[in-house]
Amino acid sequence: MKIHLVGPGGAGKSTVGVLLSDRLNTPFVDLDTCFRDCAGDISDYLQHCGYQAYARKNVDVYRSIVTKDGVLALSSGFMTYAGEVHPSYAETRAAIAESSTTFVLLPSLDLETCVAEIVRRQVRRPLGLVASREEAKIRERFTIYMALPAPKVTTLQAPDAVVAEIIDVLQRNRRSQWRSAAR
Numbered sequence: 001m002k003i004h005l006v007g008p009g010g011a012g013k014s015t016v017g018v019l020l021s022d023r024l025n026t027p028f029v030d031l032d033t034c035f036r037d038c039a040g041d042i043s044d045y046l047q048h049c050g051y052q053a054y055a056r057k058n059v060d061v062y063r064s065i066v067t068k069d070g071v072l073a074l075s076s077g078f079m080t081y082a083g084e085v086h087p088s089y090a091e092t093r094a095a096i097a098e099s100s101t102t103f104v105l106l107p108s109l110d111l112e113t114c115v116a117e118i119v120r121r122q123v124r125r126p127l128g129l130v131a132s133r134e135e136a137k138i139r140e141r142f143t144i145y146m147a148l149p150a151p152k153v154t155t156l157q158a159p160d161a162v163v164a165e166i167i168d169v170l171q172r173n174r175r176s177q178w179r180s181a182a183r
Helices: 013-024 031-039 042-049 051-065 089-098 111-124 131-147 159-182
Strands: 002-006 028-030 070-073 102-106 152-154
Touching (some): 002 013, 013 070, 028 031, 031 051, 042 051, 089 102
């Protein structure tokens, strides 16, 4: 089984992903780590090649690892790229969005609470992120995340509670699929 965790930077994808993979006894894969292993530092890549080239390369990196089962934390902007960024992006994005094992992680489903928490979390990271830029980014992407058909899981709760909620949804989906197949 492949589980996708989608959401902004600072939503808790990596924290929850590691715990979830431990609970399910399956590998954890962080797309940002895979990108760094393949193409080097993301900030350097962005500075030298630009965002469009980064997004295109990131889709290539995703496609190179997509066959692996496990819990996969996507890059924060992965589901927000322009449709023409890569020849396979629209199809790839649709498959992720429509999968019964994709989850959108957000601190809150309320825009202002979500923005405040993402900014708080992001500026605490040792990445030199600027609060105003992080605020603009989450404000721009929030409606995209909310429009995804995947279940939304809030991360202002303890990480173990987030994991329990995801596992509960996975189990309900499995039971539902089982009942449908039995008919």
